[in-house]
Amino acid sequence: MELFNKELKDTDIQVRFSFPSRSLQYLDFAGEFFVDLKVKDSSGKLRVIRCRKRDGDYNKPWLSKGWLQFVADYGLRVGDMVVLLREDDHRLGSQFRIEAKRKIILFGEEAWGDVPRAN
Numbered sequence: 001m002e003l004f005n006k007e008l009k010d011t012d013i014q015v016r017f018s019f020p021s022r023s024l025q026y027l028d029f030a031g032e033f034f035v036d037l038k039v040k041d042s043s044g045k046l047r048v049i050r051c052r053k054r055d056g057d058y059n060k061p062w063l064s065k066g067w068l069q070f071v072a073d074y075g076l077r078v079g080d081m082v083v084l085l086r087e088d089d090h091r092l093g094s095q096f097r098i099e100a101k102r103k104i105i106l107f108g109e110e111a112w113g114d115v116p117r118a119n
Contacts, residue, residue: 005083005101013071013078018062026086027051027061034064039084039096041070043117047098074100075118 003023012018029035034052041047050065076082081101089095100115 001086001088003084003086005081008076008078008080008082010078012082013076016062016064017067017082018060019084021059021061023084024053024059024061029053036065037096039098041073041097041117042099042114045117049098070098070100073117073119074115076100076115079103080115081112 003026004019006012006017006019008017027035027037033055034050036048036050039047039049047070048066049063049070050067051061052064053059053061070076079102081103083099083101085097085099087095087097101112102115104111104113106113
């Protein structure tokens with residue numbers, strides 16, 4: 001199940017990646033203001049990316065620790081898209097997957113293609 005997708009802006013690739021608050025319902029913060037997500041990228045590498053949320057009424061989440069390494073590993077740039085998915089496994093529990101996409105022109109039409117790992 002797709003939790004969110006977002007086209008990257010300058011702040012997303014240089015500082016931190018913020019994403020829609022509606023996705024918080026799928027993350028277990030266990031009373032804390034951060035959770036370390038274990039996510040698999042499209043090359044199969046298991047990563048730990050920290051997700052934080054603001055205190056108070058406006059719980060806007062963002063990815064911090066581990067995020068900029070993902071950006072560097074995939075050579076992401078402004079306009080690329082990131083997709084976070086959750087897969088529920090009855091034996092293993094919830095698993096997360098992160099994908100990087102880039103706009104391509106295919107037969108004269110815009111489409112999103114997978115970004116291969118650069119590093």
